[in-house]
Ligand code: AMP
């Protein structure tokens with residue numbers, strides 16, 4: 198695993214590191230960044246499953262939560278979720294956070310991200 202900040206453009210563009218979220222973080226793929234902190238960017242999911250569906254993407258490449266390290270700031274992530282919920286006015290109605298991990302978790306993009314979904318009620322248990 199190579200931290201994003203240590204990647205050069207050549208590696209980022211190479212087949213060896215063909216990661217769509219690294220390309221969004223680096224600006225190679227254009228995207229509307231809704232919010233940004235030291236460690237994360239927030240964008241809209243291209244395939245929204247709820248009226249509000251955001252992705253909170255770590256700037257550093259980790260394949261999944263399994264590969265995160267001591268530099269990964271989980272508290273920054275939780276505080277960011279709180280701030281987003283206040284700014285989007287979903288803190289009273291609520292929302293769902295999902296971090297799909299690995300094959301059983303249904304993860305399709307192997308770069309750490311959390312889904313924030315809101316604007317409708319969600320059932321439990323998930324499918
Ligand atoms: P997961 O299945 O948890 O790995 O989620 C990956 C998510 O990334 C899916 O909900 C996709 O719709 C979303 N996604 C993939 N490519 C893009 C993109 N270029 N811009 C925004 N969202 C994307």
Ligand code: ZN
Pocket residue numbers: 216217218219220257258259307308
């Ligand atoms: Zn990546």
